[in-house]
Amino acid sequence: MxxxxxxxxxxxxxxxxxxxxxxxxxxxxxxxxxxxxxxxxxxxxxxxxxxxxxxxxxxxxxxxxxxxxxxxxxxxxxxxxxxxxxxxxxxxxxxxxxxxxxxxxxxxxxxxxxxxxxxxxxxxxxxxxxxxxxxxxxxxxxxxxxxxxxxxxxxxxxxxxxxxxxxxAGAGSKVKIINQLLAGVHIAAAAEAMALGLREGVDPAALYEVITHSAGNSWMFENRMAHVLAGDYTPLSAVDIFVKDLGLVLDVARASKFPLPLSSTAHQMFMQASTAGFAREDDSAVIKIFPGITLP
CATH class of the missing domain: 3.40.50.720 (NAD(P)-binding Rossmann-like Domain)
Structure with a gap:
């Protein structure tokens, strides 16, 4: 040894x-x-x-x-x-x-x-x-x-x-929690953006191409909206992972009375997706909470 x-x-x-x-x-x-x-x-x-x-x-x-x-x-x-x-x-x-x-x-x-x-x-x-x-x-x-x-x-x-x-111990988990704050908010924002594009009749593939070469892009938009375009919600990371992880983010912040308005909203979006029956689908399935759109 x-x-x-x-x-x-x-x-x-x-x-x-x-x-x-x-x-x-x-x-x-x-x-x-x-x-x-x-x-x-x-x-x-x-x-x-x-x-x-x-x-x-x-x-x-x-x-x-x-x-x-x-x-x-x-x-x-x-x-x-x-x-x-x-x-x-x-x-x-x-x-x-x-x-x-x-x-x-x-x-x-x-x-x-x-x-x-x-x-x-x-x-x-x-x-x-x-x-x-x-x-x-x-x-x-x-x-x-x-x-x-x-x-x-x-x-x-x-x-x-x-x-x-x-x-x-502690600092590793704190940094990971902050990473998950961003990951969850970015997925929720990406889904919201793609949903608006679909609602407005924009070609989703064209929207994806433009955004991924523009300032509004994020790693999560590029990665997760590809799943939406493919209509493939096989869980690489499931909706319920972000119900859990954003819940941890909010727990940590609540303990020191620190406001997290975007994290709170994203958490509610993942909870809505989970309750609607998409808990075990890929986290990009958070897009399914938006009404009045037809997904690819």
Whole structure:
């Protein structure tokens, strides 16, 4: 076991986690993986690495455990559930938390794990499935120097940009929350703009072409309105992700009585889309809340 090449485990082989595990393998690691869908873990391990039957087994075998699950509740389950990794991880090993969570929860988790001798990195991620698969995601990290030392080259194997934002947990999650504020507002604004174009009878493909070469463009308009033009709402990131994430944004701001008028409106738009039956569709389906338009 060396600091540069620790034994790595990754929990959660979803859209992001699978690509991150592939990036680890490409970088020369032989990752231990766990997913509730056993066949997904076994499929991954056929090309290298090990599919663990239980979380406890993964925790016992690994120096670094990377958790890529949906939220704080799932992270709690990974760590402290009946079959959690916290019970089997060795003192001095590292838990890397990649979910979008309340920063205060992340701060508290660092101290909970420290009592068991487990190091912790607050390390939310951004970039999407394609960037995860090519090792090009962004990681917004915060943690102790010891945690970074234990991580060795693991973070750089998964990410093109690893930002070190503080020497204790919290700052990574705060920056991620602010990123999600912008992502959610930009998707909602993009949907509103495209909906107005459709209402006014503008050719949607022409509108998309012009906007993506004009000052009004955003990364989210370019990426998500392509889904609308294709009429493909296969969830790469679902409507309910932004119900959750913009909810976290508003929770953080509410605690310090900070007004977020655009975030509040975007959150209501995603809630409306979710309640209307589009919860599990791609987040671009927020455009479906607008009346009186015919979508491509």
């Amino acid at each position: 060396s600091a540069s090449q620790p034994t790595v485990g990754l929990v959660g082989l979803g859209a992001m986690g699978l690509g991150m595990a592939q990036s680890l393998r490409r970088a020369g690691h032989a990752p231990h993986v766990f997913d509730l869908r056993r066949e997904v873990a076994q499929d991954f391990a056929r090309d290298g690495g090990t599919a663990c039957e239980t979380l406890a087994e993964l925790g016992a075998r690994c120096d670094v455990v990377v958790s890529v699950v949906v939220n704080a509740a799932q992270t709690e389950s990974v760590l402290f559930g009946d079959d959690g990794v916290a019970a089997t991880m060795r003192p001095g090993s590292l838990f890397v938390m990649c979910s979008t969570v309340d920063p205060n929860w992340s701060v508290a988790l660092e101290s909970r794990l420290a009592k068991q001798g487990i190091l912790y990195l607050d390390a939310p991620i951004s970039g999407g499935a394609a960037k995860a698969a090519s090792g090009q995601i962004t990681m917004m990290t915060a943690g102790t120097p010891e945690a970074y030392t234990r991580a060795g080259g693991v973070l750089d194997a998964m990410a093109a940009k690893v930002y070190r934002l503080g020497d204790k």
